[in-house]
Amino acid sequence: MPNQKKLFLRALAGETLPTPPIWLMRQAGRYLPEYRATRAEAGSFLDLCYNPDLACEVTLQPLRRYDFDAAILFSDILVIPQALGQHLAFKQGEGPQLDPIRDEAGLSRLNIDKIHDVLAPVYETVSKLSSAIPDHTALIGFAGAPWTVATYMVEGKGSKDFANIRRFAYGDPAGFSKLIDILVEATTQYLLAQIKAGAETIQLFETWGGVLSENGFHRWVIEPTRKIVANIKAVHPDMPIIGFPRGAGLHLMDFKNLTGVDAVGLDSGVPLKWVAENLQKLGPVQGNLDPMYLITGGDEMLAEARRILDMLGKGPFIFNLGHGITPETSPENVGKLVEFIRRGE
Numbered sequence: 408m409p410n411q412k413k414l415f416l417r418a419l420a421g422e423t424l425p426t427p428p429i430w431l432m433r434q435a436g437r438y439l440p441e442y443r444a445t446r447a448e449a450g451s452f453l454d455l456c457y458n459p460d461l462a463c464e465v466t467l468q469p470l471r472r473y474d475f476d477a478a479i480l481f482s483d484i485l486v487i488p489q490a491l492g493q494h495l496a497f498k499q500g501e502g503p504q505l506d507p508i509r510d511e512a513g514l515s516r517l518n519i520d521k522i523h524d525v526l527a528p529v530y531e532t533v534s535k536l537s538s539a540i541p542d543h544t545a546l547i548g549f550a551g552a553p554w555t556v557a558t559y560m561v562e563g564k565g566s567k568d569f570a571n572i573r574r575f576a577y578g579d580p581a582g583f584s585k586l587i588d589i590l591v592e593a594t595t596q597y598l599l600a601q602i603k604a605g606a607e608t609i610q611l612f613e614t615w616g617g618v619l620s621e622n623g624f625h626r627w628v629i630e631p632t633r634k635i636v637a638n639i640k641a642v643h644p645d646m647p648i649i650g651f652p653r654g655a656g657l658h659l660m661d662f663k664n665l666t667g668v669d670a671v672g673l674d675s676g677v678p679l680k681w682v683a684e685n686l687q688k689l690g691p692v693q694g695n696l697d698p699m700y701l702i703t704g705g706d707e708m709l710a711e712a713r714r715i716l717d718m719l720g721k722g723p724f725i726f727n728l729g730h731g732i733t734p735e736t737s738p739e740n741v742g743k744l745v746e747f748i749r750r751g752e
């Protein structure tokens with residue numbers, strides 16, 4: 408699209424730009440004092456997610472400071488289980504808590520028919536954002552990929568070994584696939600509604616795919632992602648979709664080839680020479696500064712950003728982190744990183 412002015416969308420369409428566009432996963436969050444103030448005003452994190460005015464405000468906060476090339480809808484991947492009827496709470500300092508679903512019988516608690524009633528405020532946030540963001544900024548909608556959302560639904564919280572979900576998936580694949588099928592359908596409907604409300608691209612977060620066996624990765628990561636991408640492209644053939652399969656390692660080529668995503672997000676561990684010679688030949692890549700560098704800062708941060716630019720800047724590329732910003736991040740270091748990327752030095 409020669410007339411497309413948004414750098415982010417040009418890179419996603421496959422253009423190699425002299426200066427890559429930049430945004431950061433979790434760019435709205437607790438590292439910003441203005442976020443903490445708005446969250447306090449909202450009451451709780453979930454109240455914030457379902458308050459279109461305040462969710463819009465926290466999405467805009469990092470744009471005001473850093474003028475990122477993309478805004479990402481402020482919400483969470485766990486609004487889907489909540490909309491399906493699973494109880495969800497965020498306890499201070501403990502992360503998400505859900506009533507776990509450990510077997511096929513537990514699926515009877517889920518109901519896909521009313522998801523839009525719960526999710527309507529999220530669509531309203533997207534719609535407000537699409538008129539509130541600057542003209543040169545792209546609007547990203549998102550969802551968790553089915554496997555990653557299922558980890559929270561089955562474990563009931565964050566996990567270190569993912570024993571319950573692996574037991575369910577490997578021990579009763581037919582029962583487990585019913586959960587994944589529900590998530591494919593709910594996620595498709597959710598993302599189509601975000602697109603209708605104004606999202607210009609979609610990112611699918613697959614944070615925990617790396618814990619699966621080889622066959623498991625194909626069945627529970629690649630296949631559900633392929634279905635969601637196909638469902639969206641059936642309605643919006645030109646909608647760019649970014650997949651972020653964290654920890655996918657040697658599966659990255661299959662992930663790109665078999666799912667049909669337009670661009671692939673890279674975690675910080677992926678060897679960049681291999682990316683430049685293989686994955687990036689197939690389409691745009693996004694990543695992959697270790698978010699810890701935004702805490703440590705200084706010349707080491709800039710040297711690592713330089714290395715990433717040198718390795719990936721000769722092809723279609725979007726600068727980002729290898730995972731989300733953490734609350735300990737220094738807002739000043741974020742400013743220095745953005746300035747460095749924009750100056751190219």
Ligand SMILES: Cc1c2[nH]c(c1CCC(=O)O)Cc1[nH]c(c(CCC(=O)O)c1C)Cc1[nH]c(c(CCC(=O)O)c1C)Cc1[nH]c(c(C)c1CCC(=O)O)C2
Binds near residue numbers: 436479549612730
């Ligand atoms: C696994 C996952 C979740 N949520 C998300 C993922 C996938 C990406 C990743 O791995 O980071 C994705 C997510 N979560 C949030 C966004 C908003 C958009 C953005 O700025 O990137 C996005 C895209 C806000 C959030 N989601 C959450 C916060 C912090 C909530 C707070 O204000 O206390 C934010 C800003 C809470 C959350 N949400 C989740 C957890 C495990 C937690 C608790 C951890 C923590 O406290 O940092 C689930």
